[in-house]
Amino acid sequence: MIRALYSAASGMTAQQMNVDNIAHNLANANTAGFKARRAQFQDLLYQTLTQPGAAASQQSAVPTGLQLGLGTRAASNEIIFSQGDFSATSNPLDLVIQGKGFFQIRRAAGDLAYTRAGSFQLNRDGSLVTSDGDLVEPQITIPQNAQTITIATDGTVSFTQPGQTAAQKAGQIQLANFQNPAGLNSIGRNLYLPTDSSGDAIVGNAGGAEGLGTLLQGYVEQSNVSVVDEFVNLIVSQRAYEANSKVVKAADEMYQQVNNISQ
Numbered sequence: 001m002i003r004a005l006y007s008a009a010s011g012m013t014a015q016q017m018n019v020d021n022i023a024h025n026l027a028n029a030n031t032a033g034f035k036a037r038r039a040q041f042q043d044l045l046y047q048t049l050t051q052p053g054a055a056a057s058q059q060s061a062v063p064t065g066l067q068l069g070l071g072t073r074a075a076s077n078e079i080i081f082s083q084g085d086f087s088a089t090s091n092p093l094d095l096v097i098q099g100k101g102f103f104q105i106r107r108a109a110g111d112l113a114y115t116r117a118g119s120f121q122l123n124r125d126g127s128l129v130t131s132d133g134d135l136v137e138p139q140i141t142i143p144q145n146a147q148t149i150t151i152a153t154d155g156t157v158s159f160t161q162p163g164q165t166a167a168q169k170a171g172q173i174q175l176a177n178f179q180n181p182a183g184l185n186s187i188g189r190n191l192y193l194p195t196d197s198s199g200d201a202i203v204g205n206a207g208g209a210e211g212l213g214t215l216l217q218g219y220v221e222q223s224n225v226s227v228v229d230e231f232v233n234l235i236v237s238q239r240a241y242e243a244n245s246k247v248v249k250a251a252d253e254m255y256q257q258v259n260n261i262s263q
Helices: 002-027 227-261
Strands: 037-043 046-050 064-071 073-077 085-087 096-099 102-106 114-115 136-138 149-153 155-158 168-172 174-177 183-186 191-193 202-205 214-217 217-221
Touching: 002 037, 002 073, 002 227, 096 102, 149 214
Parallel strands: 096 217
Antiparallel strands: 037 073, 046 064, 085 217, 096 214, 102 114, 102 136, 102 174, 114 191, 149 155, 155 168, 174 202, 183 191
16 A cells, blocks of 8 residues: 555656646747647556566466556656747748758857747847847848848848849858757757757758758747647646545555554
């Protein structure tokens, strides 16, 4: 019965973490570029009372053995990098990546971070920045008197100025990708940092030989959270939590009966 208490308690703890993960997904259902996380679990150690395959006699072996598990634990919550829906905007600096890849962001500390959120603006120097003021890498600068800004599918940024018919090139936005994007470290503000699990960034032009996606101007990628799926997962998690709590109650009642025997 002591195993039942601890196993059920571990199940309740795991489901509580699952609900926390679902709540985070739902809270970011309208966050541009957000990628949902899926909780994954592992069973804990087993107490082996009879080893499977142990000798039962000189001619036979135990076919299945007797092992009692000790519950479960949350192992990870993997980032799901499926494509989110596109939302049209009136901002020519809004971009979405159609396919794989991340925008490169130069943080104030000098290191590079990566994001799928392509909601950009211009700072006072005319440089392309995020809503937090971090520069897009490589740096793109647009003159103050620019009339139209065009961003091609390969990331080439061009603009026109008064009295000129020919467009001038301001630079080219490059994308980055990783061998294992799920291994990136989420640091908030829609930013990721590379880790040993993700591998080093593979940088290239949009739509190039590196297999990176293409850019689409005037759109923002919405969160890939499915509200319906998250509510279904929430119901399943609630029922699992309830079932584990009933196991705790049943084990407690059995202990009570044992205690009454000695009275």
